[in-house]
Amino acid sequence: MRYLPHSDHERAEMLGVIGAADIDSLFSAVPKRALKSFDLGLPAHSPEFLVEAHMRALAGKNRAGADGPFFVGAGAYRHHVPATVDHLIQRSEWLTAYTPYQPEISQGTLQMLFEFQTQVAKLTGMDVANASLYDGSTGTAEAVLMARRLTKRNKIVLSGGLHPHYRDVVKAYLKDDTDLQCLSASPEGQGDILDHIDEQTAAIVIQTPDFYGHLRNLKTAADAAHAKGALLIVVITEIVSLGLIEAPGAYGADIVVAEGQSIGNALNFGGPYLGLMATRKEFIRQMPGRLCGETVDAEGQRGFVLTLSTREQHIRREKATSNICTNSGLCALAFSIHMALLGEAGFTRLARLNHARACKLADALAAVGGVDVLNKSFFNEMTIRTSQPAAALVERLAARGILAGVPVSRLEPDDPSVANLIVLAATELTTDADIAALCAALAEELA
Amino acid sequence: MSMNNQGRPTGIGTSSFASSTGSALLPNEPLLFEIGDTEHSGVDLPDVTISGSRLGGFERRMPLDLAGLTEPEAMRHYVRLSRLNHSIDSGMYPLGSCTMKHNPRLNEKMARLPGFADIHPLQPASTVQGALELMEQLSHWLMTLTNTAAVALTPKAGAHGELLGMMAIKAAQEAAGQGHRRIVLVPESAHGTNPATAAFLGYTVKAIPARSDGTVDVQAVRDALSPEVAAIMLTNPNTCGLFEPDVIEIAEAVHEAGAFFYCDGANFNAIMGVVRPGDLGIDAMHINLHKTFSTPHGGGGPGAGPVVLSQALAPFAPVPFVRKGAKGLELVEHAQGEALGRITAFQGQMGMYVRALTYMLSHGGDGLAQAAQDAVLNANYIKARLAHAFSVPFGDCPTMHEALFDDSFLAGTGVTTLDFAKALIDEGFHPMTMYFPLVVHGAMLIEPTESESKQTLDHFCAVMEELAADAKAGNAERFTSAPLKAPRRRLDETRAARSPILKWERPEETLKAAE
Amino acid sequence: MTTRFTPDHEYIRVEGSTGIVGITNYAQEALGDIVFVELPSVGKVLKKGDEAAVVESVKAASEIYAPVAGTVIEVNDALSGEPGLINADPEAGGWIYKIAIAEAGEIDSLLDATAYADLTK
Structure with missing residues (x-):
């Protein structure tokens, strides 16, 4: 098997060093009735050209x-x-690195994330952005939860122009919640969300351009929300729009969530995609996801580290802001390279x-x-x-x-x-x- | 207060060695914003003028201020940055619980076929029959390898899969009038996502202590079970690298108490093709395609975390899923009855499905079993080679795919686990996982994976032995000042956290903000 | 003026009916550099053992529990800008909050300096 380096001779030699009679003896903790007690009935290993033929046949049944x-x-x-993007993200050092937990040997990934965070902050007009989330839809659910933590209120109102799938994801994340109001579809760009804001409202969620393509008036929405102490969450599914339309930060948005797929990433039948999230400086401790920050090393040289990680699951465990662990690092890289090429x-x-x-x-x-x-x-x-x-x-x-x-x-x-x-x-x-x-x-x- | 001391937090050494950075082949690379500007661009696009825009008066006024680079400059910027990273392709990456195995490039090539990469999630089903067939085939492999009844492909990563699995358990219990069950049992050794997930869904987390041999005591589970318990979340093989010997008894006890068994499948690489989790009594288990099935980690994602489900949980799978219809395969996109609904906008990580299936077909059922056995062989080989110089907390039974050491061998040397790990960087290796699992003091968790040759393992073990000897010989400074040969010395994490700088600002803006 | 300790490494310095709460020198050394302190809100009513504050180092977050029942009457706002005060001067400038002690009797159940010193030996 081409991916496995050991010869049978080496395997035997290693078992000898371990002092094990055979490989099964290393699985001695497994209950006997569960160890290799079956025939999988799966095909045997296959040369590269046959695997490729199989996959090409499947791909050929789709209309690109x-x-x-x-x-x-x-x-x-x-x-x-651009071709450059796909070439670069396939470089070994980007593709086959892990989360940059050892900053001394991960400065490439870390500096890129710092640049990425800067790009997203500038695009959205917000103070800070995180190092990415899974996608725009789960990011929207995370933003809603973040707003509830920030305001200590429960009511959430979703605009009728929000992508129906995004609405459904928020519903699944807040399954038990009676305080989630989903306004009915507004294909004509109509909307009465402002009438639903009250003193119990944690946040209103408005997409622009909305699912039906209309541009929404965020200034009025931000003012109405803030007047009642609620937050405005802005959702953007087409990030290219920010090249022409006003940044949500300019209107007073509190949290911006976007799907970043349009820049650097292929359609891929739905994934992997790239969740962007940006917010106000004072809210960063309630923001989910990884953050990269600038610092210096022992010799005073500029360097970058993952920071504020005490918000995250591996330290806070049941008190974390989110259970998120993996993000969309390579998609963020593709986004960042494409955005650098565009300028x-x-x-x-x-x-x-x-x-x-x-x-x-x-x-x-x-x-x-x-x-x-x-x-x-x-x-x-x-x-x-x-x-x-x-x-x-x-x-x-x-x-x-x-x-x-x-x-x-x-x-x-x-x-x-x-x-x-x-x-x-x-x-x-x-x-x-x-x-x-x-x-x-x-x-x-x-x- | 509760304490969770993780060694030398900032660990800045006091060495007087010369700087190792900025060598001829690894120049310091400025930030994108320091070399680019808003005029340069690396793309050629026609500059159209728009008469009568339909932007409704919402034209952008805030400056974008996005730095651009021409194509040759961009190429250099990202190639130079990349060289500051350690990667699997450049050296051993024995991070415990992360399964840093070889990422075959055939996977990448296949994922880029236009028939997979250039299809839209909302195209008519008639135009994506091959994609749906691929999802069916991947599902078949995952269900066969785990002996389970159903699989939900859509979770975007392991933690997302956990969330889905626990949501399914919650939905199933509510449907059965058991919604009052509010407690989830989680062993102390669990990965942090487990308690985070349970708490996220409103459950109270009850910790199950580990036995002195690092495994979970079935009696401790029985004692903790009650009509209030919804589920147990158990990692198997566990985070100490051990197979839970009483897993079947634990599953039986959990089921007798009317609760479900969520298995964290992060360590499935140790047993794929050798043990089927369904035979152990699990009800739900996520599988990290980016660990077990070689999809690249990409510097922190994207991952994919499909969840296999038992017969009892199958009706509670989320949408969308693939089913055979009158006109071929179709996507079921709307939840019926008690199902969960949708946990992500579209069909999940298709790009990762392609890579994982390519990997599975390459290995075949026989190759996957061989890979798992080689992963276990490699970990036991490391443990056997290093046991004399290191301290093994749970020494008696064979380990699975990871070798775990604690820091008692460093007692009195002035060297911490963190220092030791940083010294390993200077020897060309990525460090092992440190200070996890929490149940072991100063833990060092080493997962070689099946991808490492005997030659590489021998070299690694020799380096580890030499380091241990040097620490014991009193050469603490080599460790406390490490790394010396990396692109950066130890970084000041305290400074980063106390006054966070999370984006680049023009020097004049920084000055203004300081006033 | 008496100072008492909890097994969880909080101290409470009693001045009349007010208690000044922080973490011990032993605790700050074990935690390392403190980078953030989440302070309670003034007026918060605490039972003995309730979570009152959180101190964070780079790699750990630790809850500070109420040593006795009472009401938070003042917090050390200086920690927001300078969390390192806890490292520099844990038992004076690095205090975290002041509590109006509800039941003076609870103080006696805490460890005295000798007992705490034994605990951390």
């Missing part, structure tokens, strides 16, 4: 984004990732390009009979109402080779009011030809 017009978004976005100049150009493609898509869709574009405002994503049920329509378009977006009913099956809605995204990869193909196919299907 590059195979045709592609408008799927709704929390994960298809962007171009402010590239990032704003990328954001403008996305918005320009979306404007073109919106105008083209509005001209198709049987299609209404619901958005007055958007960044790179929008919702349309079609004259036919969306789920079947999207299936028919897929059969024609066009991935036309996400039927809202897939995420909200119990809400008949959204049955004819489709959420579509455009990115820098969306071409004029893609848009023309989509609109032509839609016109035919809806005629």
Whole structure:
């Protein structure tokens, strides 16, 4: 077996040093009836080329984004990732290192995390950011828990524009809680969240651009929340939007959670992704996840360490802020490299390009009979109402080779009011030809 | 107050040796923000102008101030930074409980096939049949290796898996009218995530003391069980590297008391293909794909923590999961009845599923069993080679995949476990896990994994013996001032924690803030 | 003025009906550099043995329990900016909080200096 270095001769020699008769004697603590008492019936080891053939066959049964017009978004976005990013993250020293618990021999990872935290703080306009969480959805649940610790209040209000999957994750994390209010879907960008804030409210959670693509007024929300002593949690699923729209920190957001997949990370059918979290300086002790900080070594040289780790599970155990252990280190690296390659100049150009493609898509869709574009405002994503049920329509378009977006009913099956809605995204990869193909196919299907 | 003394906290030595940093091949690398600026960029993108933006008046006004690098500069920055890291590929990484095994590059190549990497989680199921089939195959391997009835693939890491497993237990008990059970038993030797997870779900944690041989006493478990106990969270093999000999009796006692058995599967690498946890009576167990099944640790994630479930817990698995439907495989995305709902937005760590299945197919059932046995052989070899010079807290029975030592061999030398570990850095090795498990004083937990050759192990043991001899000979300074040959000397963690600097600020901003 | 000790390494210095609580020199040495102190809020009512404060070193967090029942009447705000006071001067400048002692009798159940010294030998 190509990954196992020992020869049988060496194994025998090692058993001799140990003083064991055979390998089974090293498993003497295992109850007899449980040790090798079975035939797994699994295939035997296999050469590299056969494994590769097996995996290629599976991959070949999937339709990749590059195979045709592609408008799927709704929390994960298809962007171009520079070749440099993927080359660098596959370097041994990044790929095969562990969490930097020994800072003297982990300065690469630590400095990168410090740079990453800085990038996320600047993007969101917040004081501090952590070294990443699993993804945007679990990050949202963590932010809600953090707000409850900070305010010592229990009531949480989720906007109707929050990604339905994110809402469901928060629900699962707060299963026993009666104080969780989920407002009904707001595909037109409508919202009455401000009416739900009271003196018991720990936080309101608002996504912008929201699930349906609308940009939300965070300033009003922040002021209304703060007036009652509640916190504003802002959720962003498309981080590229921050190249064009105002940073949540400028509006007074208290905690910002984002999905960072768009920068540096492929779609990967849902994971691994990258949870970003940023907050105010005074809240850092209640923030979950790892933090990297600057310090000096014994000779006074600048260096970096994981810090404030007494918040974490390995020290606080049952009193920790979260049970999180692993984060998304390599995805954070990919994000950080891609963001460094973009820089402010590239990032704003990328954001403008996305918005320009979306404007073109919106105008083209509005001209198709049987299609209404619901958005007055958007960044790179929008919702349309079609004259036919969306789920079947999207299936028919897929059969024609066009991935036309996400039927809202897939995420909200119990809400008949959204049955004819489709959420579509455009990115820098969306071409004029893609848009023309989509609109032509839609016109035919809806005629 | 409770005390948890972990040795020399900041450990700054007093050596007068010359600086080892900034050597020809390992230059000090400035921060991205010190070499980049907002004008430079490493991408070429058309600069479009937008007439009539639809941003609703929410245009960005706050400066971004993001430093950019051209492509050649970026390449150098990240290559130089990378060289400041120790990695599995560059040397032995014997971190106990972390399973730092070889990460095959075939896994990486497969994960990057467009059919896996370039598919969206919300594409129509008809366009992702191969991905769903892959999830089915991975599930089959995991259930077969553990002899369990179901598996929830979605947890994003081990701790997330623990959370899911305990949520499933809670849901099952509530459905059975047993929601009043509020206590979770956790052995003292447990990983910190176990009590954190139980407390997160509102359970009261009750610690079970370890026996003098490092294992859990079935009688202590029986004594702690009551109608209030919801579950036990037991790591097996445990964090001392020992297989719990009474695990079946413990499972039976737990089940008799109406409670569930959550097994922390962090150490599954010791037994995969050799022992099936389902045969031991577990109800739920997470499997760290990034430990046992070789997906890369990536400097701290991403991981993946699928949870296998017994028949009793299977109905409480979260969504989404794959099922056979009329038109092929389909994803069940909405919870029915008592199921948990959703614990992450999408299908979990698909990129890790691809890598783990690639690894499984490469090894086959036979190769996985051989890997587990080699991991155990390697740990016992280290223990046998070093027992004479080190102190073994639980010496009598064979260890599993980890060798555990305590610090009594360092008594009177002025050298702590931390110092010893730092000296190992100067010899080219990543240190072992230190001060964990907590039940052993000054613990050194060594997990070689199956990936290390006999030659490497012999070299490692020789270095360890030489270090132990030197410590005992009174050369404390070599240890207290270590590391000397790493890119940095010991770092001042007290300073970092007392006045945290968590992001880079322009020097003028720092000055302003200080005023 | 008497000073008494708990087996968990807190001290309480009794001045009239007020107790000044902190951690002992032995405890601060064992913990190492203190980097953060979570202070109780003034007015908090504590039972004997309740968690009153938390002191953190780089690698450990330790709860400070109430040696006797009472109400927190003052906290040492200087520790917020300078937690190292606990290391430099644990039994004077590094005090943590003052408590209005509810039941003077509880003081007698604590260790005196000799008994505490024996404990930490």
